Amino acid sequence: MRPEFTPRQIVHILTPSLFALRNRRRAADRVDFLRAALFGGITLLFSLGIFAGFYRVLVYIGQFSEFTAPLTQQILATVSMFLFTVLLASNVVTAYSTQYVSEDLSLLASSPVPLPALYGARFTLTLFQSSWMVLVFSFPVYLAFAVTSPAPFRFLLAVALILAPLLIIPAALGTMITTALISVFSARRVRELLMMVGALFVVLLVLLIRTQQPERLLNPSSIYDIGEFFSAFHAPASPLLPSTWATDLLAAGRQAEPFPWFLLFLLYSTAAAAVVLGCWQARALYRRGYSRAQEALPARFTTSPLVDRLLELAARPFELRFRSLLLKDLKSFLRDTTQWSQLFLLLALVVVYLYNFSVLPSNFTFATFYLQNLFSFLNLGLAGFVLSAVAVRFVFTAVSIEGRAFWIIRSSPLSLRDFLWSKFWTALPPLLILSQILTLVSNHFLGASRFMTVLASVSILFVCFGIVGIGVGMGAMFPRFRFENVTQIAGSTGGLLYMIVTTSFIAVVLFLEALPVYSYLSAQYRGDPLDRPLLVTSLSLLAVAALNVAAVILPLRWGQRRLAALEI
Amino acid sequence: MIQLQALSKHYGQQVAVDRLSLDVKPGELFGFLGPNGAGKTTTIKMMAGLLRPTSGRIVLAGHDLEREPEKAKAALGFIPDRPFLYEKLSADEFLQFVAGIYGMNGGDVTRRIQELLDLVELREFRGNLIESFSHGMKQRLVMAASFIHEPKVLVVDEPMVGLDPKGTRLIKGLFRERCRKGETIFMSTHTLEVAQEMCDRIGIILKGQLIALGSMDELQQQAESKIPALEHIFLKLTGGDGFREIERDPV
Numbered sequence: 127m128r129p130e131f132t133p134r135q136i137v138h139i140l141t142p143s144l145f146a147l148r149n150r151r152r153a154a155d156r157v158d159f160l161r162a163a164l165f166g167g168i169t170l171l172f173s174l175g176i177f178a179g180f181y182r183v184l185v186y187i188g189q190f191s192e193f194t195a196p197l198t199q200q201i202l203a204t205v206s207m208f209l210f211t212v213l214l215a216s217n218v219v220t221a222y223s224t225q226y227v228s229e230d231l232s233l234l235a236s237s238p239v240p241l242p243a244l245y246g247a248r249f250t251l252t253l254f255q256s257s258w259m260v261l262v263f264s265f266p267v268y269l270a271f272a273v274t275s276p277a278p279f280r281f282l283l284a285v286a287l288i289l290a291p292l293l294i295i296p297a298a299l300g301t302m303i304t305t306a307l308i309s310v311f312s313a314r315r316v317r318e319l320l321m322m323v324g325a326l327f328v329v330l331l332v333l334l335i336r337t338q339q340p341e342r343l344l345n346p347s348s349i350y351d352i353g354e355f356f357s358a359f360h361a362p363a364s365p366l367l368p369s370t371w372a373t374d375l376l377a378a379g380r381q382a383e384p385f386p387w388f389l390l391f392l393l394y395s396t397a398a399a400a401v402v403l404g405c406w407q408a409r410a411l412y413r414r415g416y417s418r419a420q421e422a423l424p425a426r427f428t429t430s431p432l433v434d435r436l437l438e439l440a441a442r443p444f445e446l447r448f449r450s451l452l453l454k455d456l457k458s459f460l461r462d463t464t465q466w467s468q469l470f471l472l473l474a475l476v477v478v479y480l481y482n483f484s485v486l487p488s489n490f491t492f493a494t495f496y497l498q499n500l501f502s503f504l505n506l507g508l509a510g511f512v513l514s515a516v517a518v519r520f521v522f523t524a525v526s527i528e529g530r531a532f533w534i535i536r537s538s539p540l541s542l543r544d545f546l547w548s549k550f551w552t553a554l555p556p557l558l559i560l561s562q563i564l565t566l567v568s569n570h571f572l573g574a575s576r577f578m579t580v581l582a583s584v585s586i587l588f589v590c591f592g593i594v595g596i597g598v599g600m601g602a603m604f605p606r607f608r609f610e611n612v613t614q615i616a617g618s619t620g621g622l623l624y625m626i627v628t629t630s631f632i633a634v635v636l637f638l639e640a641l642p643v644y645s646y647l648s649a650q651y652r653g654d655p656l657d658r659p660l661l662v663t664s665l666s667l668l669a670v671a672a673l674n675v676a677a678v679i680l681p682l683r684w685g686q687r688r689l690a691a692l693e694i
Numbered sequence: 695m696i697q698l699q700a701l702s703k704h705y706g707q708q709v710a711v712d713r714l715s716l717d718v719k720p721g722e723l724f725g726f727l728g729p730n731g732a733g734k735t736t737t738i739k740m741m742a743g744l745l746r747p748t749s750g751r752i753v754l755a756g757h758d759l760e761r762e763p764e765k766a767k768a769a770l771g772f773i774p775d776r777p778f779l780y781e782k783l784s785a786d787e788f789l790q791f792v793a794g795i796y797g798m799n800g801g802d803v804t805r806r807i808q809e810l811l812d813l814v815e816l817r818e819f820r821g822n823l824i825e826s827f828s829h830g831m832k833q834r835l836v837m838a839a840s841f842i843h844e845p846k847v848l849v850v851d852e853p854m855v856g857l858d859p860k861g862t863r864l865i866k867g868l869f870r871e872r873c874r875k876g877e878t879i880f881m882s883t884h885t886l887e888v889a890q891e892m893c894d895r896i897g898i899i900l901k902g903q904l905i906a907l908g909s910m911d912e913l914q915q916q917a918e919s920k921i922p923a924l925e926h927i928f929l930k931l932t933g934g935d936g937f938r939e940i941e942r943d944p945v
Binding site: 461 | 793
């Protein structure tokens with residue numbers, strides 16, 4: 127009997143993706159190489175950090191022989207469960223795109239390609255797209271386990287053995303979840319759902335990790351802290367979970383014990399069964415799901431007449447053109463789940479930031495006058511950096527967010543100058559409010575002097591203008607009107623450059639203020655007259671204000687020129 | 695009303711539009727034809743302010759687009775070939791937004807929006823988000839948006855693409871009506887029957903240069919064609935395999 131499809135067909139369907147990859151490498155220019163080097167460098171640094179953290183903890187645990195094995199196993203279980211969960215979530219999101227909304231699918235779905243071949247090819251694509259990053263960042267973790275293990279090569283062998291099924295199982299499950307969701311809801315609803323749940327998942331994870339104070343692991347005062355930390359993420363060690371089988375195999379490899387081959391068999395057979403089940407499910411539901419994915423139903427979670435009315439009332443006092451742009455931007459933002467769900471992340475960032483100050487050692491408020499003020503001053507830089515991180519997502523993207531509808535602005539009588547200033551004034555107030563919350567609350571926790579609190583508040587106010595000006599200006603210099611997701615704009619080369627520029631800008635502000643503030647505080651500490659230091663501090667603040675005026679006007683002007691020269 | 699003076703556009707070594715000069719009178723419906731890659735969309739994008747000419751001048755309703763861009767654009771309505779819009783706005787809100795950036799406000803605008811939505815037969819969808827619209831509905835919405843400020847000049851790129859016969863008829867009627875009111879329409883199209891039926895004058899562009907200009911009769915003379923059909927004239931003037939085919943088999 128002739129088989130329904132052959133592996134060759136799967137490879138053939140994958141060739142456009144492979145060719146695209148090859149062609150992109152061939153067409154890469156210097157900027158692309160620079161970008162790859164930059165991202166590569168950041169990844170390497172991050173990996174080294176992960177390795178160092180785990181290595182330190184594992185070496186420390188190794189000193190307590192009676193606790194070593196159970197604690198290591200607990201950490202391994204947590205890591206395996208974490209990877210499995212992240213992979214599952216990542217596969218659900220990726221499968222949505224690769225299996226249902228990719229533009230090339232219309233060609234494939236209308237061709238006589240057998241469904242199992244199509245499923246196989248798109249499944250492979252999903253597997254690679256969703257797993258490579260997890261794989262890259264899990265490598266330093268497993269390496270740390272290996273080098274601290276009595277049998278490093280055996281442990282690495284265990285890792286090699288479990289890797290394939292540990293990646294395939296969540297990929298197959300994720301694909302099945304997406305197919306089930308799309309066969310019930312429309313693609314747009316599923317997208318909204320995934321964005322909301324995804325953002326909430328990340329927020330909860332970040333908050334959970336932060337509130338467990340992982341810094342305890344880097345400076346362990348007690349072995350029980352480590353146990354307590356990992357038990358907070360206590361992985362449900364059900365014997366039915368593939369992550370538990372993987373953990374047991376890894377633990378056996380690390381302790382140079384005989385491999386539980388049955389668990390390995392379970393992992394591989396489950397992986398194979400999951401792929402076959404996924405294929406059966408695709409046979410039953412894929413065509414219907416793909417058809418539903420084409421339906422353009424209106425968004426459900428994103429429109430509210432009350433919110434619209436409130437926005438219109440709030441915008442009423444503004445000048446007509448500014449009001450029109452403001453309302454358009456706000457409504458588009460609040461109705462796009464991919465955008466407003468990012469507010470959860472912003473909230474998590476602020477909570478974690480302020481939490482960091484709230485958990486300072488209880489004796490910190492009794493620290494020296496010098497130390498308190500030094501921390502308060504450095505906090506200015508930190509708050510500036512947090513604002514930049516927020517701005518790269520919400521301000522730098524302000525021009526690109528016009529997307530392919532930018533022709534409407536360009537062909538209208540609205541000047542680019544007015545357009546950019548409108549973006550500037552729209553982005554400034556929320557960032558100003560955020561900056562004041564960050565500095566005032568953190569200075570309260572730090573117990574900073576009134577002088578430092580006022581100085582930090584005024585300085586960050588100025589810095590906000592600069593961050594927003596540079597954001598809108600650089601966003602116009604490096605626009606990206608074609609994107610699938612807003613996060614792509616923030617993660618572009620322009621976004622990275624923006625972060626570098628704003629970090630340097632904040633460093634210059636700190637540099638300008640450092641010496642005058644030091645002289646003022648020294649004079650205050652010694653009881654010397656304050657007139658002269660106060661004058662110097664005021665002058666430095668004036669210099670900071672001037673710098674910020676330049677940081678607003680120049681980038682906006684350059685951005686305007688770049689947009690005017692841009693051919694769309 | 696529309697003056698293109700020695701307009702050129704170069705992309706590196708490639709010349710997309712080569713010293714193009716045209717004068718379109720008030721109330722005229724001007725058809726701009728040419729094969730793929732001839733320079734039609736480049737010309738239209740320059741007229742809409744989306745591309746900057748390498749050299750030459752564009753004057754719309756008496757305003758130089760380079761020197762007085764805001765005034766020139768205030769007189770212009772532009773309908774692109776692909777209607778990319780703000781997907782998260784409703785049709786009503788989109789028209790409000792466009793009216794706003796053209797500096798229009800108040801009760802008159804609300805009334806005008808209702809009229810335009812009626813005109814393009816989108817009234818019952820006015821509260822729906824644009825993301826749920828079909829291509830043809832989006833195209834009709836863009837048309838409504840381009841009419842909102844009563845432009846003196848309307849520049850249209852491929853207006854019939856993606857429209858059903860009812861939509862096509864609607865657009866034809868709208869364009870005729872606007873020309874009667876004195877509006878000037880500059881329209882690029884591949885639909886030669888539409889151009890023949892509607893346009894007062896037609897310009898044919900090939901490799902960036904204007905190779906023929908005039909009414910149907912004038913074009914027929916220029917092409918030395920015995921058949922008064924624009925398709926025949928067009929293919930004869932632009933040459934290539936298409937013309938050789940119809941020469942062999944005129945039916």
